[in-house]
Amino acid sequence: MSLAADVLQGNRRALARLLTAVENHSPDAVEALTKLYPHTGQAHLVGVTGSPGTGKSSLVSQITLALRKSGKTVGIVAVDPTSPFSGGAILGDRIRMRDLSGDPGIFIRSMATRGSLGGLARATANVIRVLDAAGFDIILIETVGAGQSEVDIAGHAHTVLVVEAPGMGDDIQAIKAGILEIADVLVVNKSDDQRAQNTIRALRAMIELSSSRQEQTWINHHGQLTAVLASPDAPSEHNGTHWEVPIQATNSLSGEGIAELIEILDRHRAYMQDNGGLAHRRHMQVVAEVDALLSETLLAHLLDRVDRSRLATLIERAVARELVPQAIVELLIGDFL
Numbered sequence: 001m002s003l004a005a006d007v008l009q010g011n012r013r014a015l016a017r018l019l020t021a022v023e024n025h026s027p028d029a030v031e032a033l034t035k036l037y038p039h040t041g042q043a044h045l046v047g048v049t050g051s052p053g054t055g056k057s058s059l060v061s062q063i064t065l066a067l068r069k070s071g072k073t074v075g076i077v078a079v080d081p082t083s084p085f086s087g088g089a090i091l092g093d094r095i096r097m098r099d100l101s102g103d104p105g106i107f108i109r110s111m112a113t114r115g116s117l118g119g120l121a122r123a124t125a126n127v128i129r130v131l132d133a134a135g136f137d138i139i140l141i142e143t144v145g146a147g148q149s150e151v152d153i154a155g156h157a158h159t160v161l162v163v164e165a166p167g168m169g170d171d172i173q174a175i176k177a178g179i180l181e182i183a184d185v186l187v188v189n190k191s192d193d194q195r196a197q198n199t200i201r202a203l204r205a206m207i208e209l210s211s212s213r214q215e216q217t218w219i220n221h222h223g224q225l226t227a228v229l230a231s232p233d234a235p236s237e238h239n240g241t242h243w244e245v246p247i248q249a250t251n252s253l254s255g256e257g258i259a260e261l262i263e264i265l266d267r268h269r270a271y272m273q274d275n276g277g278l279a280h281r282r283h284m285q286v287v288a289e290v291d292a293l294l295s296e297t298l299l300a301h302l303l304d305r306v307d308r309s310r311l312a313t314l315i316e317r318a319v320a321r322e323l324v325p326q327a328i329v330e331l332l333i334g335d336f337l
């Protein structure tokens with residue numbers, strides 16, 4: 001049987017093997033991904049992002065435990081582009097980690113940093129796809145921050161949780177980094193900290209400020225998701241309803257607020273389904289992916305066709321100041337056209 005068929009049958013060893021192949025961009029992976037693609041699109045993809053140390057991993061553990069109690073299966077993808085995977089604890093607390101491991105209804109994958117951010121983004125998209133095809137009900141994707149557009153989880157997720165914690169002094173920075181713009185749900189974690197109420201108040205003020213501004217809509221502009229203002233008389237988001245970004249306080253040590261957060265996740269999923277938002281995000285995702293692949297493939301093909309010895313000669317002429325570098329590019333492109 002093929003690797004893809006084994007994965008569809010729920011074979012976990014095959015799943016782990018395929019994910020490794022996907023991360024290594026191996027030819028086996030391409031074949032399996034092609035076979036699995038029609039089986040994707042079932043899972044609820046939930047992005048969990050926020051500054052380092054806000055408690056994302058602890059929150060992911062708690063959400064997972066709660067989901068398992070209601071019989072849902074959970075895939076977890078931890079993406080950290082800043083540090084190579086050390087083999088250390090993926091999740092916040094080793095104790096909770098132990099609670100999670102050994103349960104066949106949970107699969108945890110940590111994305112190792114290999115090569116470019118673009119490579120990591122593509123591998124992550126494919127890992128999510130494999131877990132989706134493997135039948136996990138919910139896939140939680142943990143990423144640090146949201147600065148790197150290429151690893152932007154908003155592109156993969158149906159629901160984006162932005163995690164804040166009191167006293168990190170990063171509320172303003174988060175807003176600067178545009179992290180609030182991508183939030184479908186704001187989580188103020190560490191609600192046991194007495195400063196949590198202040199953080200909630202500050203965030204609420206921020207949301208009110210931004211919702212009084214014009215509605216924004218996202219378009220794909222040369223491969224970049226770009227916010228544009230909707231015309232003032234355009235109907236608000238989708239078919240007339242509007243999603244108010246909720247703020248949920250959680251304590252990821254005790255589990256307080258987790259049940260409410262899961263309810264919000266379900267509500268957002270239903271909202272996205274009913275209002276065409278899900279279809280829209282899926283569409284944008286395919287557009288962005290094809291765009292990136294097309295640019296990359298065209299570039300590789302064209303670079304392949306460059307006459308290397310001619311290039312070397314032209315470079316010598318530029319070194320000798322007979323040609324400006326731009327002229328070399330024009331001469332070489334002229335060869336193709």
Ligand SMILES: Nc1nc2c(ncn2[C@@H]2O[C@H](COP(=O)(O)OP(=O)(O)OP(=O)(O)O)[C@@H](O)[C@H]2O)c(=O)[nH]1
Pocket residue numbers: 051052053054055056057058059091092093144189190191192193250251252253254
């Ligand atoms: N008091 C308190 N501490 C918490 C809570 N949630 C997490 N922590 C602690 O905060 C620290 C960071 O938690 P993590 O879950 O590793 O945070 P993270 O956001 O995943 O961190 P990075 O992956 O490094 O960005 C750990 O010491 C946790 O035990 C909470 O609700 N209350």
Ligand SMILES: [Mg+2]
Pocket residue numbers: 056057058090091092142
């Ligand atoms: Mg973490």
